[in-house]
Amino acid sequence: MITKMKKLTFLVYHKEYELFLQKIRELGVVHIVEKQLGEMDDDLQQFIQKRVLYKNMLQNMYAWADKQPDETIYAEQSADVLTKEYEELQVRIQDLNQQLPAISKDIAQMEMWGDFDWQSVQRLEKAGLYVRFYTCPEKEFDEVWVKEHNAIIINEQGGVIFFMTVTSQAVELERESLRLPSLSLSELRQKQAKTEEMLVQAKDALKAFCKKNYRTLEKCSIQLEGDIDLLKVKRNSREMAEGVVVLLEGWIPEDNQHEVQTLLDNSSVYYEIRPATREDNAPIKLKNNAFTRMYEVLTKMYGMPDYAEFDPTPLVAPFFSLFFAFCMGDAGYGLALILLGFFLKKKMPESMRGMMNLVITLGVFTSVIGTILGTFFGVNLFDLELPDQLKQFMIVGKIGETTYDKQMLLALIIGVVHICIAMLVKAIGQTVRFGFKESLSAWGWLLLVVGFIATGGLSFFKVISEDVSTWAFIVIGGISAIGIYLLNNIHRNIFVNIGAGVWDTYNMATGLMGDVLSYIRLYALGLAGAMLGGVFNQLAFMVNDAAGPVLGWIFCGVILIFGHTLNIAMSCLSAFVHPLRLTFVEYFKNSGYNGKGEAYKPFATVKK
Structure with missing residues (x-):
């Protein structure tokens, strides 16, 4: 869900402005409103250029320090001095690297003489x-x-x-x-050896410099980030009353209103706080439970919702997990992901542990869905001697006497449900934002699609008779047509609405068909992974039979480990990319999600 925001406006006496900004920064909950102020001034441009320079330097220094820099920070060292020394060492290494090819060329020429x-x-x-x-x-x-x-x-x-x-x-x-070169062959070889020695010394000097000064430059970079934020805030303030007071606007989460009011009440500041409206371009702060929070990274990849929209993450989370598991399609691979997640969770820093929780969760979904699909490390579980109570939950084989696969039908059913939920979200969202009268077209299409699918399903399973289903189709189609063709925009001429409805019908007919068929990729990817796993199993045991009892088991084990590791890696890549596409294209398009909101970024002290 989206955290409720409050609009904050305050006036500060100009002599107390710097101190007030410092208090706001220490509090770290106020998102300053960005204003369009024309071209960037020279100071901010120089700061940003330095930030890029420091970022690149830190990346290179971390590598030169063998990813183990000293933790000592030398406060007396300035970033400009460190930058100059680093660049001098880099130029020295570059110069020596350029000399060596020229010397080698001279040696090759003199060896002939x-x-x-x-x-x-x-x-x-x-x-x-x-x-x-x-x-x-x-x-x-x-x-x-x-x-x-x-x-x-x-x-x-x-x-x-x-x-x-x-x-x-x-x-x-x-x-x-x-x-010919002016030096003899022996002198050239001596020069080459000396240059190589100087290059080693220069690299050692650079490595020692990076180990010693990495944390110092990192601290300078953090301070620069704070200076940039402070300068941006000052640029977004506005002087009033001939510069006597300064006006600043910002946003705060509703949960932090009390602490912000306490700070403002203790300061000589005039302020106003009001709830954000749907028309406001308020920043977005997502607030979800532990399970849904893991999937917020997917929402942020596409774009944050507008303040007037719904947070799509609660629906993205279960469906993405289902899609991922369907594409993997193997219970054994799910167990492998669970073990990998727990292993990496202990090895990785705390900031990455949340991602490992996501890996573990996807592994659990994959294990469950893989069992239902009847595959374990490429082995068909339905062909094994397992209890019938377990096999009755497996979805394998063909549908009756037809040639259609049950898993393919399941993928299409999941797609239809997913798109119907997207259309429901769109209808509800438009109703909340614009009112019921302005969303009749969305409700008409939802009624038409869901009503026809439900009626067709009930008729197929003989729950209702053919006469009832015929009248149901007529009634649902008639009611839907009113919203689609006549009332899709109550402010327009009825003939214009009819034309717009016909165009929407064409787009929906072609679009929905293509969208539903896109979900076949779930079945195809799961089938491909299962078949490839089975091929590796057959190849391994064929080699085992041919190579004998000792070498056979060794080669068999190598093929199984290498083959399934490769298959897991490829399946994970496909199982991430294609569900992401189904979410970003099929679901977001049919739900009307734009993802153009601004993320909540409070003005706070920059931390490491």
């Missing part, structure tokens, strides 16, 4: 001789160069000749001479 002394070459040049280095394919080497230009072959490799010439005059051959 050997480890000679450049000073000897320089002494020849001082004596008036010209030394040049060349390379050419072996078939293009001219023996005349040996006689006329003292060509000396240094190396031959891969059909390429490396040679040099020593002449008394500057003579160039019919090919361009090479420019």
Whole structure:
């Protein structure tokens, strides 16, 4: 459900404004109203840029600190100094990393010429001789160069000749001479080793820096977050009476009204508190029980409800769990999720334990639904020698003498129920927001769909006669047509309403059919997971029979563990994505849910 909100407006004397904001921040329950104030000022823009910089730095520093930074905080260190030192260390590492490929390239080039002394070459040049280095394919080497230009072959490799010439005059051959590195091969290798050593030292220095200063920068980042919030609040305040008083507006949950009033009564502040109306753009704070609260993350993924809407989470929770379990479709996989959830709950931080509770809950649903669908780690439970009292609850096989699968029909029935509930929520929501007269079209469609399904079901099971069902169809269709075609908008011309009703009929006829058929994915994914699990079982025991008693059981165990682990991972991914789609598309579309509300974010002290 959505927590009731109160609109808070107060006037503060300008000299007491800073102190008052500090008290409001410490209380931590007031959501400040955001106003459209044009372009962002320079101070706020710089703060936000610093926040991005600090966030990226902290991520990198945490990795460099091997995820185990020191807990000491150095209060005398400023964030600007830490940023500068960090960037200098990063530049140093980057520079050394850029030097190594160049050195390696020079070494590869000099290895063709050997480890000679450049000073000897320089002494020849001082004596008036010209030394040049060349390379050419072996078939293009001219023996005349040996006689006329003292060509000396240094190396031959891969059909390429490396040679040099020593002449008394500057003579160039019919090919361009090479420019070799200025260091010898041994000097280059020494330089490479020294550079690699310097790189290791630079990385060690950066690692030590990150370990030592991570918590300090983290504290600076938290302080910056607080400064940003404070600056935003000041931007959303408005000076009145020539700057003597400051006007500020905000929202508080109804449950926190008493403590806020106590603070305001003890301050020299004029204030007003009034209940939020459905027309107000009040922030949304969800308030649900322990089971439903686990699924609030799904609602937030799509978008918070408007203050005038219903919180969809109480209905999302059971249906998403059912869809997830149907897609997994295996009781053994459900037990595996339960064990995994309890294991990770002990290993993960407290902030992630709620997510592990969700994993455990989905595992419980999967175990129950998997048992009903008759599958345990790819084994068909209905074919085992189990008590008939247990088998009678399993939904397996075909429907009578037909070729239709019972599980496929169950998936379609679940889809129809889900969509009907969505249409009911839409009708009730429109009635609450706009009144019954403005929601006659929604009630007409609900009556038509639910009434026809109920009448058809009763007639199919011979509960009512054909004559009764015929008259029921006529009455339900006639009453529904009034709301759909004549009264869908009481403020418009009747002929316009008829045209709009015809268009709605086309959209509903095509949309509802496609929406219902979308639920077949529940059956298809569960069937695919069960079949793949069965394939791994068959493969494992085939290898067991072929490899002998010892190796056979080893290979059998490896195939079973690897195969079912892979199948569980793929099934979990599908069982999350597709139920999410059924919720976000089929349910939210038919329930009229928009999800454009603003989340409740109180002005409070930023915590780690």
